[in-house]
Amino acid sequence: MAHVCRQLVGVGGSCAGWVGLIFATATNDWVRTCDYSVATCLRMDELGSRGLWAECVVSPSLYHCVSLDQMFSLPAYVQVSRALMIAACLLGVPALLLVLMSMPCIRLPSNSSATVKKRRTQVGGVLFIVIAVFGSVATVWFPIGANKAEHLMSFGYSLYVGWVGAGLCLLGGVVILCFQVALITNPSRENSFFYSRRGGTAREVDSSANHAKTERV
Numbered sequence: 001m002a003h004v005c006r007q008l009v010g011v012g013g014s015c016a017g018w019v020g021l022i023f024a025t026a027t028n029d030w031v032r033t034c035d036y037s038v039a040t041c042l043r044m045d046e047l048g049s050r051g052l053w054a055e056c057v058v059s060p061s062l063y064h065c066v067s068l069d070q071m072f073s074l075p076a077y078v079q080v081s082r083a084l085m086i087a088a089c090l091l092g093v094p095a096l097l098l099v100l101m102s103m104p105c106i107r108l109p110s111n112s113s114a115t116v117k118k119r120r121t122q123v124g125g126v127l128f129i130v131i132a133v134f135g136s137v138a139t140v141w142f143p144i145g146a147n148k149a150e151h152l153m154s155f156g157y158s159l160y161v162g163w164v165g166a167g168l169c170l171l172g173g174v175v176i177l178c179f180q181v182a183l184i185t186n187p188s189r190e191n192s193f194f195y196s197r198r199g200g201t202a203r204e205v206d207s208s209a210n211h212a213k214t215e216r217v
Contacts, residue, residue, distance in 0.1 A: 014128040016168050017168025018089075021166065022092075025085040030146075030156050031049075032050075033050060048150070051158060077142055081145075122177065132166045132169035139159055
């Protein structure tokens with residue numbers, strides 16, 4: 001039961017982190033740029049908000065955004081961050097499906113073997129760790145590149161959501177892999193051997209029959 005709870009915690013954390021990365025990718029408040037104080041920039045309509053897809057101007061009476069649709073003329077940090085975040089969002093789909101299909105409570109015709117479930121869980125955990133690495137690199141590199149291009153004043157809420165999402169994906173992936181290590185260290189009754197009453201030789205019994213038979217000496 002403890003192993004199942006641990007796997008559920010890993011799946012829940014990874015799923016929440018993946019949703020956070022999707023939210024960070026879709027929004028445009030990654031960094032705030034300004035050469036003066038916040039009050040001065042708001043009054044002069046020079047407070048900028050930048051994300052992966054648009055540059056916005058923030059003021060008390062105006063919030064105007066310009067799409068960054070000229071792909072080949074964009075800075076390298078924007079293009080690489082876009083690619084990493086899109087890859088992280090797309091990899092979350094197979095990672096989540098693999099982990100959910102390997103849950104003990106889910107029974108599918110092609111999912112009956114315990115070895116197949118373990119492999120799917122391991123691949124799903126590794127994919128969530130890769131997603132965390134992609135999200136971390138993108139959310140760290142973007143503000144560094146924006147600071148070199150313009151004066152960086154503060155981080156936006158989208159960047160914080162991306163950091164939290166990457167951390168949750170990393171934590172969830174590690175928990176899922178640790179769950180598999182615990183299963184290998186403590187094998188279940190599925191691979192245990194029972195002695196036959198007549199022959200006295202060891203034979204392996206199906207896990208479905210273990211509940212209906214008891215060992216007799």
